[in-house]
Amino acid sequence: MRDSEKVVMxxxxxxxxxxxxxxxxxxxxxxxxxxxxxxxxxxxLGQRLGVEAMSLYRYVDGREALLxxxxxxxxxxxxxxxxxxxxxxxxxxxxxxxxxTQVRGIALEHPRVFPLVATRSPSAPWLRPPLRxxxxxENFLEGLLHRGFDDAGAVAAYRAFxxxxxxxxxxxxxxxxxxxxxxxxPLAEPDHRPxxxxxxxxxxxxxLVRLRHQLSADHSSQEFEESLENLLDRLExxxx
Amino acid sequence: MRDSEKVVMxxxxxxxxxxxxxxxxxxxxxxxxxxxxxxxxxxxLGQRLGVEAMSLYRYVDGREALLxxxxxxxxxxxxxxxxxxxxxxxxxxxxxxxxxTQVRGIALEHPRVFPLVATRSPSAPWLRPPLRxxxxxENFLEGLLHRGFDDAGAVAAYRAFxxxxxxxxxxxxxxxxxxxxxxxxPLAEPDHRPxxxxxxxxxxxxxLVRLRHQLSADHSSQEFEESLENLLDRLExxxx
DNA sequence: ACCTGAACACCGTTCAAGT
DNA sequence: ACCTGAACACCGTTCAAGT
Numbered sequence: 001m002r003d004s005e006k007v008v009m010x011x012x013x014x015x016x017x018x019x020x021x022x023x024x025x026x027x028x029x030x031x032x033x034x035x036x037x038x039x040x041x042x043x044x045l046g047q048r049l050g051v052e053a054m055s056l057y058r059y060v061d062g063r064e065a066l067l068x069x070x071x072x073x074x075x076x077x078x079x080x081x082x083x084x085x086x087x088x089x090x091x092x093x094x095x096x097x098x099x100x101t102q103v104r105g106i107a108l109e110h111p112r113v114f115p116l117v118a119t120r121s122p123s124a125p126w127l128r129p130p131l132r133x134x135x136x137x138e139n140f141l142e143g144l145l146h147r148g149f150d151d152a153g154a155v156a157a158y159r160a161f162x163x164x165x166x167x168x169x170x171x172x173x174x175x176x177x178x179x180x181x182x183x184x185x186p187l188a189e190p191d192h193r194p195x196x197x198x199x200x201x202x203x204x205x206x207x208l209v210r211l212r213h214q215l216s217a218d219h220s221s222q223e224f225e226e227s228l229e230n231l232l233d234r235l236e237x238x239x240x
Numbered sequence: 241m242r243d244s245e246k247v248v249m250x251x252x253x254x255x256x257x258x259x260x261x262x263x264x265x266x267x268x269x270x271x272x273x274x275x276x277x278x279x280x281x282x283x284x285l286g287q288r289l290g291v292e293a294m295s296l297y298r299y300v301d302g303r304e305a306l307l308x309x310x311x312x313x314x315x316x317x318x319x320x321x322x323x324x325x326x327x328x329x330x331x332x333x334x335x336x337x338x339x340x341t342q343v344r345g346i347a348l349e350h351p352r353v354f355p356l357v358a359t360r361s362p363s364a365p366w367l368r369p370p371l372r373x374x375x376x377x378e379n380f381l382e383g384l385l386h387r388g389f390d391d392a393g394a395v396a397a398y399r400a401f402x403x404x405x406x407x408x409x410x411x412x413x414x415x416x417x418x419x420x421x422x423x424x425x426p427l428a429e430p431d432h433r434p435x436x437x438x439x440x441x442x443x444x445x446x447x448l449v450r451l452r453h454q455l456s457a458d459h460s461s462q463e464f465e466e467s468l469e470n471l472l473d474r475l476e477x478x479x480x
Numbered sequence: 481a482c483c484t485g486a487a488c489a490c491c492g493t494t495c496a497a498g499t
Numbered sequence: 500a501c502c503t504g505a506a507c508a509c510c511g512t513t514c515a516a517g518t
Contacts, residue, residue: 145447214395234470
């Protein structure tokens with residue numbers, strides 16, 4: 001850790017609600033949202049809860065288990081009810097659209113947690129991120145089967161859908177990081193470079209120079225919807 | 241770190257080739273391939289190079305910079321030559337297929353490094369994982385423009401392509417992790433559970449019980465090819 | 481029952497000192 | 500020029516001891 005980013009985390013004995021697995025995990029999520037995963041330590045988390053780090057070990061099984069808890073916590077907000085109709089004219093189309101929108105909501109609410117959801121090893125070989133719990137997948141499959149998919153189709157849809165969500169949402173939160181990360185010390189040397197400051201870095205790369213604004217432009221919502229529609233079209237072939 | 245997984249890393253003073261940025265990064269990649277990112281420390285990496293940890297700081301700017309170096313190193317193997325024809329009848333179709341295959345090759349060669357490629361914040365807002373360097377993106381865009389894409393089409397293709405690669409490859413390496421992770425202590429209690437050992441964990445989840453083998457089955461190569469073909473079809477609409 | 485002090489084996493990083 | 504010893508401020512984790 002460089003000296004300039006040494007973290008002091010002065011938030012003193014915060015509240016001192018009764019400790020519990022739930023309370024600890026919730027606070028860990030809040031911490032990562034604010035400071036990022038790299039700054040999360042058992043000691044600092046304890047401090048935020050008004051307790052010494054060692055106390056946390058009564059409720060969580062170490063740091064790795066805590067991170068599993070964090071992933072479970074953010075994904076447990078998902079409501080996948082396989083049998084309730086979402087609209088008058090419900091179908092698997094609406095069902096998948098709803099699940100996709102919910103997962104995207106989580107990713108955007110917790111952009112610094114989502115990479116964890118995307119990259120932690122699933123706990124069983126039949127689970128894939130980002131729908132990584134037994135209940136979530138059971139309900140997801142049931143929702144599709146209930147709406148006309150056969151077994152093979154539902155399995156194929158689970159895979160294609162997982163891959164779609166991972167790709168789009170990771171790209172989206174990664175773009176969020178790219179905008180905020182370079183602003184580490186925004187007040188350092190306000191303007192010592194020429195107006196077109198990026199010309200130097202980009203150098204002899206004419207396409208990048210010409211297209212960098214288009215490349216940075218954010219159309220993630222539309223792209224998400226369009227790609228999702230495309231995926232749904234593809235899945236038409238799988239429904240029995 | 242639980243006691244059972246305490247790492248001893250007994251590989252003594254390995255070689256003692258002359259230290260350099262390149263040598264250090266290369267060894268770091270090898271280390272992550274073998275032991276995973278969590279076990280990589282400056283001290284252990286120094287040990288592997290026959291040197292004290294402090295010596296590494298002459299050549300790399302700390303651990304975070306080392307990880308950036310690791311990401312650059314594995315992606316620098318990519319050969320994106322925008323103007324050389326890959327086949328007699330070259331076109332953007334073949335060009336994208338080639339790039340996709342190369343990136344997939346990297347992910348499968350370094351499954352424990354790829355999550356880093358996928359999740360580290362890009363160094364500029366016009367870069368997206370997994371094609372995260374200025375040269376890579378410049379060549380990628382040039383390759384498409386050279387084969388008939390206009391500016392907007394090339395930018396849209398870059399995005400769709402990035403998302404596709406991220407999703408598929410992360411899903412694929414994540415599946416690799418799920419198979420190896422539970423086998424932490426494979427000799428502990430060989431068979432004390434009933435034959436259908438998974439029935440307990442899966443509980444009242446009939447779809448999972450019935451489909452778990454299909455869910456675990458690996459068809460990643462075919463799925464990659466098929467989804468890629470689908471993406472290429474979609475991109476037809478973008479070419480001028 | 482719940483929390484802590486003290487301790488252990490590790491970290492990343494700096495820097496004056498060695499060769 | 501290149502490497503190291505010693506030191507500093509941190510880690511995760513255990514466990515006997517306190518209340």
